Amino acid sequence: MAWVSTLISYWEPTLAHYLLLSAAVFSIGLIGVMVRRNALIVFMSIELMLNSVNLSFISFARYRFEMDGHVFAFFIMAVAAAEAAVALAIVIHVFRHKRGVNVDEMQELKY
Amino acid sequence: MEPLYADDFYFLGLIVLAPLLGAIINGLFGARLPRKVVDWVACGAMAFSFVFALISLQGLVGHAATQESDGGFGPHLTYTVYQWIFRGDLNADIAFLFDPLTAVLVLVITGVGFLIHIYSVGYMADDPDKWRYFAYLNLFAFAMLMLVLGQNMLVTFIGWEGVGLCSYLLIGFWYNDEKKAAAGQKAFIVNRVGDFFFILGMFLIFYTAGTWDYVELHEMATSTATVVQLLPIAFPAGLLIFLGCTGKSAQIPLYVWLPDAMAGPTPVSALIHAATMVTAGVFLLCRLNWLITLSPALMAIIAVTGALTAIVAASIAIVQNDIKRVLAYSTVSQLGFMFMAVGVGAFVAAIFHLMTHAFFKALLFLGAGSVIHGMHHEQDIRKMGGLKSLMPWTHATFLAATLAIAGVPLFAGFYSKDLVLWNSLANTHVLGIEGVMPMIEGAQNSLGALAQYLTVDVAPVVEDAGGEAVEVVSWALAVNWGVYLVGLITAGLTAFYMFRLYFMTFHGECRADEETKAHIHESPNSMVGPLSILGVLSVIGGYIGWPHFLARYFPEGLQPYVLGLEHWLADVFAVSNEFRLVGRFGESPYGPEAIAASAAIVIAGAGIALAYVMYIKRPELPGVIHERTTRIYKVLMNKYYVDEAYDFLFVRSTLWLGKASYWFDRYIIAGLLVGGVAFMTQSLGAVLSNLQSGSVQRYATYITLALVLIFIAIFYGVI
Amino acid sequence: MVELTSMFSALAAQPMLAQAATGEGGFPWLTLTTFGPLLGILALVFMPRDQVEALRNVALLTTLGVFAVSLGIMVNFNPGVAIAAGEAFTFQLTDGPHEWIPALGIQYYIGVDGFSMWLVMLTTFLMPIAVWSTYSAVDKYVKEYMISLLFLQVGMVGALVALDVFLFYIFWEVMLIPMYLIIGIWGGAERVKAAIKFFLYTMLGSVLMLVAILYVYLQVGAETGTYSFLYTDLLGAQLSYTEQLFLLGAFALAFAIKVPLFPFHTWLPLAHVQAPTAGSVILAAVMLKLGTYGLIRYAFPLFPDALVVYAPYIALLAVIGIVYGALMALVQEDVKKLVAYSSVSHLGFCVLGLIAMTPQGMAGGMYVMLAHGIATGGLFLCVGMLYERRHSKKIADFGGVSKVMPVFAAFFGVIMLGSAALPGLAGFVGEFLSLMGASKSHFLSFGEYLFVTPGEDGSFFVMPQGFTEIVNPDDPAAVVTWGPEATAFIFTIFGTLGVFLGAAYLLWMFKRVMFGSIKHDEVRQFARLDAREIGVLLPIVLMIIFMGVYPKFFLSYMDPSIEQYLGYMDEQVTEAVERAAQDEDRPNIYGEVIVDSLYRGEAMERTEQVDNGWVPEGSMWDRAMEELQEE
Amino acid sequence: MGFWEPLFFWLFAFGALITSCAVIVMRNPLYCALTLIADFFCFAALYVLLSAHFLAVVQILVYGGAIMVLFLFIIMLLNMRRVRPASRFQVHYAIATIAGIMMFLFAAWAILSAVDMEEVAEERERVAEQIEEVEQEEEEVALRTASAIPGPEAPVDAPVLYADVNELAVEQAYAQTLRAWRDGHATPSDHKYPDFDPDRTYELPPSLQPDPEQAHVVPGREGLYGTFKPVSIMLVNRFVIPFELTAVLLLASIVGAMILAKRRVA
Incomplete structure (x- = not known):
């Protein structure tokens, strides 16, 4: 039953678990940004990425028994909010012109 | 009169300046001058030049009398016009040298030239571009x-190419006819091939001798100390210069341009292709006699080429039907004789034949010219005949010239041709330079080996003039016999085709069509005058070079005149005679000489x-022979297909090479290298351009990929 | 037009000009000649565009004015000037090194010597002819055309007289731009492609050269502490062998593209076919010469070690260029392309002469530059005239032109024969001297790659490198192996082949264009030469004849510079060969590679006998003054 | 260790993973938004497990409440319907996913290589023994939050078994560090910025100087960790510059958003 004990030893969450989780969610967010054609979904993926970063901040704060992580997470949330606001304003603006918000149609700045 | 100053004899400058002034006047203002003035300017220029030549001759004779011949360069007058180039150790001035050899040549050129100028006044009377013709002449x-x-x-080279240019201008005189222009161009390019070799020979000489001045080179070649430097380059330099001469004097490899050069007006052929230009090659070899005598192999090559050219040209001349073409090939053949003389070392004979040939060949061409002039530019002898009665003067002079060229005794041709044949038989080659030979005796290196082989191993013993035994090279003997026999056969052929020409034009019934027959008339006096003078010259021309076995019967007082040319040119060719000439049959071999002369007369x-029988007695005979020997006839008729061979070998291959290199240039260098580089940069650009596709997501992907790669790179070391 | 002439006369009244008359005052002849055309440009800029005739006249007047000023150079140039011992060149009429960009050590320093004087005269002589010949050729944007031509002249003369390497580079680039415009705007059908190819090709070369210049500049600066672009300072650079290999490679490539040597010549036919008449005249006559001039001035003296190794390969390329160019010209159907390839071939002679490093070779190379400039300039003018009448460059479209235009036939004939190196005309002197120089050169040794030591048994021909030769009779074994001389003679053989091919293609073209019956009826309507065209061709024909008959006038001015240059190179090369001998990883140079010069050793005293008044003492002006005093 | 905490952790971890995958996979943006909200809840729960209570709440408030509402509003405003799947398989989508996965693998590899599992196992046994000892000594054991994240060595004199500490232990450890700061043993920025140059004095302008006493005041009530008080103190003391800048940022974004989204009148 050795594997059970090893399993148990992995059972309790350690710092690594939290970090792995945050990395996973970050990657999923990243893929979402790169793959989805709808602007809104892209913004949501960005929110995901921001959240995963927050998680890693918090887990490190917990690991070090300090509150800096929390402050930073707090700032990130503020920024995320501001960013979301501006992003959505842009989306509306774009929608008004192009009747669609697909990212790959917005190529005017190509040249 | 004693020449004022032997080394600044300005008359030499005047000889050359007169025709130049004539050319400039006619060239620039000819079109506007009245026709008469053009004639006077041209003939006047030549007349002046002739007079100045005579003055210079007198000056030379006077100068020679005062000087004793110390075995050096001999009496000569010089005149320096100005300093052309003085670079480093090259001291090239425009300077003139007048020595016995040049005297003969200058007199021939100016004399015959003057007569031809008079003749062409009549011949070109009705031509609109006469002024341009005289300017070129x-x-x-x-x-x-x-x-x-x-x-x-x-300076010789400048004259050499200048003559080539003028022959180009004169042959292609009627340039609006495509064929004539092509003939002119062919002449110039073949001459240029000859000049190619000539220039290389000059460079080789300059590299070893360091100078081009004939007097300095002569001294260098005659003093045993410095002759050693010339010895190794004697063969290569001599060969190159000989190839240059073949270009100019139409010998075997480069003679193809002469027959086509008949496209020019007839006086041009007379002047250029009989009397003057073609003799330039012979003159140059005689001028450099001390160089070519240093290499026996070279002498043999010259003799053999001369003989070959003579026999080949003579054989072609037999079947030619155009009057001027027959004469052209006969010129090539006679030049072959001269080269034979040079080859066997009989330079005096070569110059003598050159002189007499100038007279009778010029006469033949002018005669042909007056025939053509009379028959309205009809040149095919099959359409002529029976002109004896219609053109008496032309007939008489033409007959005299034909007798001379055939070698009939008492006519000029016999004396010079006999001297050439006798010398080719009598002279043998031996490298007998005392002082040089013994030195190489023991030498192991290559040149020593050659000399060793030449003298010790092979040569049988032959008496030389001085009586001691002199080794003679066996293959040299074979060469001599071969050359003599070929010469004899060619003499026979010459007699045959010349009289064939004579009989077909002047005897039998007139085969011309009615319209031309009615029109035949004797040429005007301005044309007949020169003919008659040349006729006289081609008879008495030979009397200054009697064969030795006859000369000794003349009284003592006449001796200097009977063997005039020999004495006149003694100093010039002293070197080669003393170095290597060995009379094979002892001191005064009158017996063999008489036999050789009689053999020549019989042939x-x-x-x-033969000509008489075939063309007068039984005119159908040529037709019969023609059927049976059609194949040989066709070969001869097409000049052994030499023209076609040259065209294929050289012209076509150079053009093909040109096209190949042009293709190479366009596709390989421009296309591949330069174009390749352009294509690479372009395609690289295209690849990079689709990176900027404009879609934001693609950029995000690239960033991520880059990030991953960076991480891998950083931690690659750690793993 | 009026105000320009007044300006010149105002200039003349100046005291300085009077002082210049005495010749020794520091009158800036060179600066005036170089920047003279700028006055013209100034005048042109303020003139209205539509007065085409006035524009042309002003341009012509400017070029004539500049030519008049440049005559001042010729008059004041003193060939017999004392030689600066130990230096490669002695410069005259110099405009002293004025500080231009002191920080980088760039000075404005111009001067002229035997090499560059005649090229400057060639430029100023040909410019008026080129400008005058465009009266009928170019009629759109005439103002810009004239301005770019004048600007081109500034670039060319500047490059020739600049003694500061940076200044030289600037003028070198300034030259490119107007030429690019001339070809690009006023050219033929695919002019843009040709212009771009021309520009990029030359630019690539000159960029490499810039890198090399900077390298040497820094090297010298590091050594001597003072950073300066002055040519005389750069000459003192001590560079290692490998450095020299690359630097000479860069320099040689830049100039080879310009010359154009064999593999880099593909831009020339394109540029010439598309360029307008005046453009191709100037391009062929002067711009190509800057390549060869650059070789002597900048490439060879700076890097002797590398030169000894490069020389045979440059000579090889030159010889290939000669034969290859001639062969190409043989098969062209387009006259202008034929003339373009012919200039590739002719310049092959020039480079062969220069690289042979013998007095005759160097003089020949310089003379080919002048003769080719005049002759090919003339050829292009004639082709231009034919083009203006027939609007086609194909040889097949012509035939029998001499029947319709006899005077043109005469002029074209003389120019053609001049460039086909007929003795008595300009081309012959140059090519003959180059070939003669090449035939006796001891400089072109391929080193160990090709050299085979003679067999012991004294086998006669040990090719490909050496002929054995008995030196003195009493010691037959003392055999001198002609190492470099043998290769030189083989090159000469192919070079002479080029002379013969040269005659072939030019004559063939002449026959097809001028002689023969008139095949096309347009040819029948060809207008005869008008006064302007005769005025354009006459000076060229006279110059060709004068240069052929009396080359002493030109050669005597070049001689002192050539001899000094060869003396300097002789010193450098002997040191280089010694260095090569000691240094074992370098390919040792077999055979006796020497520069054949009459000067020996440091003090530059002549070893040969004193020349007999060949080089005139004092400039024309001084001699004229002396005669005045005598009467 | 405890049973529930790990359970909750795994529960919410998988919850977060699944919802975030759902967000990027779903076709209909409305469903995406809703799953995202669920995802935020999972995150909030994880924060709680990490005893960051204040942030859990803020998370729900800010993200769930504000941002997602904004998103839903926008989705409703633009009434986005179900978008058809991308027409053709674009090659760069594949590359993108691969890139994403590689990013994750790399991060995982980096993390795991930093964590030495044996070490964790030993910690685990050591903690297990301590727990048994504690159980035998029957001390008063507060709610055991067995999130035994192997931290640094146990604080100097604290009796508490840091491995099995619960909220109380976290509190004491935090107070311990605050006291250390106050006594000057270690400065707040100690070993935070390894290449920070300590001797270079970094002087805040007087106005921003933290009030020496007030900075390290340990508020009355124990149990500060995870609450808002330390955050607020730090906000106005050490992080006052970022705080002000965030204010400016928010202002700018509001103005920007308003301008962009306003319908053009002209």
């Missing part, structure tokens, strides 16, 4: 005189008789 005379009078090889007679 004078320019030609200027260039020829430069060639002959030059004191260093550079000539046979030729004449």
Whole structure:
């Protein structure tokens, strides 16, 4: 039953678990940004990425028994909010012109 | 009169300046001058030049009398016009040298040239571009005189190419006819091939001798100390210069241009292709006699080429039907004789034949010209005949010239041709330079080996003039016999085709069509005058070079005149005689000489008789022979297909090479290298351009990929 | 037009000009000649565009004015000037090194010597002819055309007289731009492609050269502490062998593209076919010469070690260029392309002469530059005239032109024969001297790659490198192996082949264009030469004849510079060969590679006998003054 | 260790993973938004497990409440319907996913290589023994939050078994560090910025100087960790510059958003 004990030893969450989780969610967010054609979904993926970063901040704060992580997470949330606001304003603006918000149609700045 | 100053004899400059002035006047203002003035300017220029030549001759004779011949360069007058180039150790001035050899040549050129100018006044009377013709003719005379009078090889070369240019202008005189222009161009390019070799020979000489001045080179070649430097390059330099001469004097490899050069007006052929230009090659070899005698192999090559050219040209001349073409090939053949003489070392004979040939060949061409003039530019002898009665003067002079060229005794041709044949039999080659030979005796290196082989291993013993035993090279003997026999056969052939020409034009019934027959008339006096003078010359021309076995019967007082040319040129060719000439049959071999002369006379007679039988007695005979020997006839008719061979070998291959290199240039260098680089940069650009596709997501992907790669790179070390 | 002439006369009244008359005052002849055309440009800029005739006249007047000023150079140039011992060149009429960009050590320093004087005269002589010949050729944007031509002249003369390497580079680039415009705007059908190819090709070369210049500049600066672009300072650079290999490679490539040597010549036919008449005249006559001039001035003296190794390969390329160019010209159907390839071939002679490093070779190379400039300039003018009448460059479209235009036939004939190196005309002197120089050169040794030591048994021909030769009779074994001389003679053989081919293609073209019957009826309507065209061709024909008959006038001015240059190179090369001998990883140079010069050793005293008044003492002006005093 | 805490952790971890995958996979943006909200809840729960209570709340408030509402509003405003799947398989989508996965693998590899599992196992046994000892000594054991994240060595004199500490232990450890700061043993920025140059004095302008006493005041009530008080103190003391800048940022974004989204009048 050795594997059970090893399993148990992995059972309790350690710092690594939290970090792995945050990395996973970050990657999923990243893929979402790169793959989805709808602007809104892209913004949501960005929110995901921001959240995963927050998680890693918090887990490190917990690991070090300090509150800096929390402050930073707090700032990130503020920024995320501001960013979301501006992003959505842009989306509306774009929608008004192009009747669609697909990212790959917005190529005017190509040249 | 004692020449004022032997080394600044300005008359030499005047000889050359007169035709130049004539050419410039006619060239620039000819079109506007009245026709008469053009004639006077041209003939006047030549007349002046002739007079100045006579003055210079007198000056030379006077100068020679005062000087004792110390075995050096002999009496000569020089005149330096100005300093052309003085670079480093090259001291090239435009300077003229007048020594016995040049005297003969200058007199021939100016004399015959003057007569031909008079003749062409009549011949070109009705031609609109007469002024241009006379300008070119004078320019030609200027260039020829430069060639002959030059004191260093550079001035000779300037004359050499100038003569080539003038022959190009004159042959292609009626340039609006495509064929004539092509003939002119062919002449110039073949001459240029000859010049290619000539220039290389000059460079080789300059590299070893360091100078081009004939007097300095002569001294260098005659003092045993410095001759050693010339010895190794004697063969290569001599060969190159000989190839240059073949270009100019139409010998075997480069003779193809002469027959086509008949496209020019007939007086041009007379002047250029009989009397002057073609003799330039012979003159140059005689001028450099001390160089070519240093290499026996070279002498043999010259003799053999001369003989071959003679026999080949003679054989082609037999079947030619165009009057001027027959004469052209006969010129090539006679030049072959001269080269034979040079090859066997009989330079005096070569110059003698050159002189007499100038007289009778010029006469033949002018005669042919007056025939053509009379028959309205009809040149095919099959349409002529029976002109004896219609053109008496032309007939008489033409007959005299034909007798001379055939070698009938008492006519000029016999004396010079006999001297050539006798010398080719009598002279043998041996490298007998005392002081040089013994030195190489023991030498192991290559040149020593050659000399060793030449003298010790092979040569049988032969008596030389001085009586001691002198080794003679066996293959040299074979060469001599071969050359003599070929010469004899050619003499026979010459007699045959000349009389064939004579009988078909002047005897039998007139085969011309009615319209031309009615029109035949004797040429005007301005044309007949020169003919008659040349006729006289081609008879008495030979009396200054009697064969030795006859000369000794003349009284003592006449001796200097009977063997005039020999004494006159003794100093010039002293070197080669003393170095290597060995009379094979002892001191005064009158017996063998008489036999050789009689053999020549018999052969000539046979030729004449054969021609008489075939063309007068039984005119159908040529037709019969024609059927049976059609194949040989066709080969001869097409000149052994030499023209086609040259065209294929050289012209077509050079053009093909040109096209190949043009293709190479366009596709390989421009296309592949330069174009390749352009194509690479372009395609690289295209690849990079689709990176900027404009879609934001693609950029995000690239960033991520880059990030991953960076991480891998950083931690690659750690793993 | 009026105000320009007044300006010149105002200039003349100046005291300085009077002082210049005495010749020794520091009158800036060179600066005036170089920047003279700028006055013209100034005048042109303020003139209205539509007065085409006035524009042309002003341009012509400017070029004539500049030519008049440049005559001042010729008059004041003193060939017999004392030689600066130990230096490669002695410069005259110099405009002293004025500080231009002191920080980088760039000075404005111009001067002229035997090499560059005649090229400057060639430029100023040909410019008026080129400008005058465009009266009928170019009629759109005439103002810009004239301005770019004048600007081109500034670039060319500047490059020739600049003694500061940076200044030289600037003028070198300034030259490119107007030429690019001339070809690009006023050219033929695919002019843009040709212009771009021309520009990029030359630019690539000159960029490499810039890198090399900077390298040497820094090297010298590091050594001597003072950073300066002055040519005389750069000459003192001590560079290692490998450095020299690359630097000479860069320099040689830049100039080879310009010359154009064999593999880099593909831009020339394109540029010439598309360029307008005046453009191709100037391009062929002067711009190509800057390549060869650059070789002598900048490439060879700076890097002797590398030169000894490069020389045979440059000579090889030159010889290939000669034969290859001639062969190409043989098969062209387009006259202008034929002339373009012919200039590739002719310049092959020039480079062969220069690289042979013998007095005759160097003089020949310089003379080919002048003769080719005049002759090919003339050829292009004639082709231009034919083009203006027939609007086609194909040889097949012509035939029998001499029947319709006899005077043109005469002029074209003389120019053609001049460039086909007929003795008595300009081309012959140059090519003959180059070939003669090449035939006796001891400089072109391929080193160990090709050299085979003679067999012991004294086998006669040990090719490909050496002929054995008995030196003195009493010691037959003392055999001198002609190492470099043998290769030189083989090159000469191919070079002479080029002379013969040269005659072939030019004559063939002449026959097809001028002689023969008139095949096309347009040819029948060809207008005869008008006064302007005769005025354009006459000076060229006279110059060709004068240069052929009396080369002493030109050669005597070049001689002192050539001899000094060869003396300097002789010193450098002997040191280089010694260095090569000691240094074992370098390919040792077999055979006796020497520069054949009459000067020996440091003090530059002549070893040969004193020349007999060949080089005139004092400039024309001084001699004229002396005669005045005598009467 | 405890049973529930790990359970909750795994529960919410998988919850977060699944919802975030759902967000990027779903076709209909409305469903995406809703799953995202669920995802935020899972995150909030994880924060709680990490005893960051204040942030859990803020998370729900800010993200769930504000941002997602904004998103839903926008989705409703633009009434986005179900978008058809991308027409053709674009090659760069594949590359993108691969890139994403590689990013994750790399991060995982980096993390795991930093954590030495044996070490964790030993910690685990050591903690297990301590727990048994504690159980035998029957001390008062507060709610055991067995999130035994192997931290640094146990604080100097604290009796508490840091491995099995619960809220109380976290509190004491935090107070311990605050006291250390106050006594000057270690400065707040100690070993935070390894290449920070300590001797270079970094002087805040007087106005921003933290009030020496007030900075390290340990508020009355124990149990500060995870609450808002330390955050607020730090906000106005050490992080006052970022705080002000965030204010400016928010202002700018509001103005920007308003301008962009306003319908053009002209």
